[in-house]
Amino acid sequence: MAGFLKVLLRNVLQGPSTDPYPLGPTFSPDSIRGKVVVDPTMCIGCGMCVHVCTAGAINIQHNENGHVITIYRNSCCLCANCHLYCPTGAITLTDDWHSAHEQAVKYQQIEQQHIDYEPCLGCGTPVRVMPLALVSKLYAGKPDVDPEHVRHLCPRCRQMEDAVRTYNLQHPEAPASGNDEA
Amino acid sequence: MSNLLNKLSVRSPWLFRINAGSCNGCDVELATTALIPRFDVERFGCRYCGSPRHADVVLITGPVTLKMRDKVLKLWDEIPNPKVTVAVGICPISGGVFRDSYSLAEPLDHLIPVDVNVPGCPPRPQAILEGVVLAKKIWMRKLGIEEG
Numbered sequence: 001m002a003g004f005l006k007v008l009l010r011n012v013l014q015g016p017s018t019d020p021y022p023l024g025p026t027f028s029p030d031s032i033r034g035k036v037v038v039d040p041t042m043c044i045g046c047g048m049c050v051h052v053c054t055a056g057a058i059n060i061q062h063n064e065n066g067h068v069i070t071i072y073r074n075s076c077c078l079c080a081n082c083h084l085y086c087p088t089g090a091i092t093l094t095d096d097w098h099s100a101h102e103q104a105v106k107y108q109q110i111e112q113q114h115i116d117y118e119p120c121l122g123c124g125t126p127v128r129v130m131p132l133a134l135v136s137k138l139y140a141g142k143p144d145v146d147p148e149h150v151r152h153l154c155p156r157c158r159q160m161e162d163a164v165r166t167y168n169l170q171h172p173e174a175p176a177s178g179n180d181e182a
Numbered sequence: 183m184s185n186l187l188n189k190l191s192v193r194s195p196w197l198f199r200i201n202a203g204s205c206n207g208c209d210v211e212l213a214t215t216a217l218i219p220r221f222d223v224e225r226f227g228c229r230y231c232g233s234p235r236h237a238d239v240v241l242i243t244g245p246v247t248l249k250m251r252d253k254v255l256k257l258w259d260e261i262p263n264p265k266v267t268v269a270v271g272i273c274p275i276s277g278g279v280f281r282d283s284y285s286l287a288e289p290l291d292h293l294i295p296v297d298v299n300v301p302g303c304p305p306r307p308q309a310i311l312e313g314v315v316l317a318k319k320i321w322m323r324k325l326g327i328e329e330g
Contacts, residue, residue, distance in 0.1 A: 018222045021308050022315055032306075055272065055279045055303075075276045077303035100300045100313035102320070103291065106275070109301065 033078040034096040036071050040113040042090035042131050043069055049082035049091055058082060065126055066116040073099070073109040088134055121149065122157030194227030195321050197314070198237030198261065202254045202290070204244025207304040208271040212241060214307050215314075221307040228314060234260040239317045241310075242290060245273040245280045251287040258294050264324035266317040268298045270310060275299050 019026055028034075045067040050058045057075035061068045071082075082091045101109060117126035130151040139145040144165070150158060163169060197216075201209055215221045216230055223229075231237055234257050246254055258267070267290075272278035274290040290296055297320050300313035322328065 017219055018225070019220050019308070022312055023225075026308050056281060072276070074299065074301045075272055075278060075281065076301070077272055077279050079303075097302070097306050097309055098312060099302055099305060099309050100298060100316055102298060102316065103296050106291070106299055109299075 028095045028097065030095075032095050032097060033080050033093045035073060035094050035099070036076055036078075036082065036111055037092055037094055038069055038071065038111055038113045039090045039092070040115055042088045042133070043113060043115055044088055044090075044128055044131070044134075045069065045115060046087060048085050048087060052081040052085045054079045054081060064117075066114060067128075069113050069115070071111040073111065074106065088131060118152065120154035120157055121152045122160070123154060125154055127152075127154040192322060192325060192327055194229070195238035195266070195318050196231045196236055197223070197228050198231055198234050198240045200240060200242045200254055200257055202242055202244040202250045202274060203247035204271065204273060208243035208273075211304040211307055211310060212243065212270065215310045221311060223311065223314060226311075226315060226318060228318070234258075235262065237261050237265070238321055239266045239268060239314065241268045241270050241314075242274050243270045245277050245283075246287045246290055246293060247285050248287050249285075251293065255293060264321065266297045266321045266324070267294060268300060268313050268317050269296050270300050270313065271305060272301045272303050275301055278303060 045060055045062065047060055049069075050060055055075045055077045057072045057077075059070045059072075061070075078093065080093050083093055099109075115128065118129050119125065120127045132147060132151060135147040135151045139147055139150065150161070153161065199209070199212055216223050228239070234240070238261075240258065240261055242254065244250070258265075269275050269290050273280060274296075277283070277286060277289055280286055287293065298313050298317045300309055302309055305313070
């Protein structure tokens with residue numbers, strides 16, 4: 001009898017334990033894995049996420065002037081492998097778990113980002129401009145490198161610049177002026 | 183008379199579950215949504231029923247395997263109209279991680295008309311509740327009664 005009264009009193013004081021959602025607010029744990037988003041400033045289109053995606057929900061289409069990354073949310077199994085393996089940290093899982101939708105909008109449940117290429121400052125071929133955060137990390141110990149210039153170069157031109165800088169060479173495409181004395 | 187009956191019964195769509203070859207993840211979430219007081223689906227007048235003939239909303243989990251396809255179609259046919267079909271989890275929606283497997287028939291919406299999709303692997307109980315509330319709204323629309 002006393003035990004029953006104790007439970008009754010506790011329930012009266014604490015109120016119902018039912019989560020009021022969707023009529024009221026709810027909670028989300030910190031570690032919840034919700035909808036996937038891609039940061040277009042960081043995605044370099046390497047294709048690692050396509051390779052590791054458990055459900056095959058990611059597609060990257062390359063063309064001459066850029067690439068398009070598409071994540072199909074209705075195939076995504078929220079395993080977060082893409083987030084784990086993305087070398088630039090471009091893919092993150094938000095805490096947005098509101099996924100229920102009507103059939104009419106089924107094929108609009110995608111995350112799509114268009115990443116445009118820009119001409120290389122050295123040779124003019126279209127290249128993916130490297131994310132500034134990535135370049136700053138790469139050239140952290142080299143104060144004489146201008147990250148803003150280097151990120152606009154294609155890998156070949158970047159190699160050339162590196163060689164010129166490291167061995168103090170003459171740039172092959174620069175006008176030869178001091179070579180006669182050497 | 184039938185309109186009056188509709189208005190009286192409209193508060194409580196009964197739910198029916200079909201496991202079309204699911205891994206049981208989504209079924210556990212469905213059971214959680216129904217059974218524990220925290221997510222209490224009965225607040226919306228819904229309750230699970232054992233027979234498809236009593237059901238109004240059908241929740242289908244799992245990719246439709248070849249073995250289950252005819253059974254799913256048979257069960258679905260037994261549910262009286264108007265019915266609302268809810269695909270729970272990514273498997274019935276797109277095939278999910280089992281897509282293109284030799285043992286799968288095809289996505290659920292190629293076989294029967296689906297009304298609501300709740301993707302997730304598995305979806306949260308709250309997301310399923312969202313789906314059930316959406317299904318209830320569609321069910322009322324099909325009955326010709328808008329929710330007041």
